Amino acid sequence: MRRNHQSTLIARTLAAAAVIAVAVGCSPQSSKAADAGAPATPGSPSPASSASASASASPSTDDKPAGSPAPTGSATTAAKPAPRVLMSNGAKGDQVKELQARLAQIGWFDDTPTGTYGAATTAAVKGFQGRRGLAETGTTDSVTWDRLLGMTTKPTAEELAGRTVNKPAAKLDPRCMTGRVMCISKTSRTLSWVVNGKVQSTMDVRFGSQYTPTREGVFKVFEKSRNHVSTIYHTAMPYAMFFSGGQAVHYSSDFAARGYNGASHGCVNVRDKGKIAALFDAVHIGDKVVVYW
Numbered sequence: 001m002r003r004n005h006q007s008t009l010i011a012r013t014l015a016a017a018a019v020i021a022v023a024v025g026c027s028p029q030s031s032k033a034a035d036a037g038a039p040a041t042p043g044s045p046s047p048a049s050s051a052s053a054s055a056s057a058s059p060s061t062d063d064k065p066a067g068s069p070a071p072t073g074s075a076t077t078a079a080k081p082a083p084r085v086l087m088s089n090g091a092k093g094d095q096v097k098e099l100q101a102r103l104a105q106i107g108w109f110d111d112t113p114t115g116t117y118g119a120a121t122t123a124a125v126k127g128f129q130g131r132r133g134l135a136e137t138g139t140t141d142s143v144t145w146d147r148l149l150g151m152t153t154k155p156t157a158e159e160l161a162g163r164t165v166n167k168p169a170a171k172l173d174p175r176c177m178t179g180r181v182m183c184i185s186k187t188s189r190t191l192s193w194v195v196n197g198k199v200q201s202t203m204d205v206r207f208g209s210q211y212t213p214t215r216e217g218v219f220k221v222f223e224k225s226r227n228h229v230s231t232i233y234h235t236a237m238p239y240a241m242f243f244s245g246g247q248a249v250h251y252s253s254d255f256a257a258r259g260y261n262g263a264s265h266g267c268v269n270v271r272d273k274g275k276i277a278a279l280f281d282a283v284h285i286g287d288k289v290v291v292y293w
Helices: 002-035 047-056 094-105 119-131 142-151 253-261 273-282
Strands: 085-087 180-185 190-195 198-206 217-220 223-229 236-244 247-251 268-270 288-292
Touching: 085 094, 094 119, 094 142, 119 142, 119 253, 190 273, 198 253, 198 273, 217 236, 236 273, 236 288, 247 273, 253 268, 268 273
Parallel strands: 180 288, 247 268
Antiparallel strands: 180 190, 190 198, 198 268, 217 288, 223 236, 236 247
């Protein structure tokens, strides 16, 4: 009886071992089933199954479900090459001078073209790129150059010498075509005084920084102050014409001195004192102000 009992125990032990061996052996097959598209079972896999799966599957960093076919060579999209750099900091020559003159036409370069690509040119290119959704590298690549060519005209000898700047006419917003309007374009950085659709005068302007942006939209002049002084910054704001809260169109001696190297606290700065003085006399309370891109 004892011998028969021992034989029975041995038989049961061998049977249990066989069951365990089959269960462990099924783990890789379960992984293959998952690779074939079978839904994964919840819970963490056993170390054995994880090791088997990692050994049999190719490494992947995407979020495709297990079982997705690997991309073939014909389906792989080649990476788009980076645009060719034409000019960068330290470059010199006639093309750099043309770049500076073209940037001046649209208000991004506020100095005499020198033909030397320095800090001022880098900052101007970076600003131009940022406004047009391009990578703000400060270097002039083929994409930046093509965009600039499309927005400007070939500089004249007078422009290349820094004696004049031929700015393209600002495209008037449709909301500027009726009534009496200060039509202010952030794209061309100009203010046009428009009466019944006809431009009476145009002047250079600058705006607030990214931290104190000039508001966009349609407003009305609600206050005029010829010799205004800011109650917040205690700086002079001559010929101020308020259109939105504390934001106003006014003359800026800082703009006249530093150009686009500075920025306002949200106001629309004008640097030509004669033009802003004449505009101040022409504008009435209630006249429209349109600020747009």
